[in-house]
Amino acid sequence: MKIEFRKGRSLFWSSALLAIFGTTSVSAQSPSFPIAQQINCDRPQGDAQVRTCIRLRYEASDQRLNEVYKQLISQLSGEERSLLSEAQLGWIQLRDKTCEFEVYKSRGGTGYGGFLNECLDRMTKQRTAELEQYLKQR
Template sequence: MTSSRKLLILSVVALCGTLPAVADECADPQDQATMNACAGKEFDAADKALNAAYREIVGRIGDDHETKASLTAAQRAWIAFRDGECAFQAKSVEGGSIYPLIVAGCKTTLTEARTQQLKTYLDCEEGDMNCPVPSAD
């Protein structure tokens, strides 16, 4: 076996050996930087779920431009609320190393709640006059 092939195999083994450690890092974070990074990852996952629900609603609305505009305005207002609320919640630790953790945790909580709210629009019963989103049928 050539030395370059041995180096490649050792590199792959070393890389694979570190992957579980990265995943486990968030199971029991040991320092503030890791806690902040893990909270950021949780928020990213929550934000992806929110965007998926939002996109599904937009798809169901179809060509109804007025309803889409209303949804867009509501979502932008909600994002402004979320960001302002989380800045307020973290005000006492602003500038501290824990600030990103507090903001990300707040954003995750509010984003998950908004996702559930959007999902209720996706599960409306036929004829529900309180539901602005057409059924999937």
């Protein structure tokens, strides 16, 4: 999710928006079609199915990240909660810009969406592991 805040917006509202919208990148989302549920992602047939499976894998990773984030933020209070919320917003921007840079040369190509989702998936899994470590330390 790409969230941009005007200068002067309170941290309360920033935290509230992050809690409402989670951590999904809007630019990487696309509607899930019923046909996607019929695809065997262990053996995708053709490029379109491969791209769909990559997107579904990223969406599952993002959902897991949201679950871990909500679990962690529920254990925090006050300044810690605000700091994590602010850090997560910054991380979302870092992830999205890093992945856009990483796949920049593929823009306009048929594989661009797949490459972008692979990067988003990889970085999302890394962030989930980081947040899980914070949970273990609590």
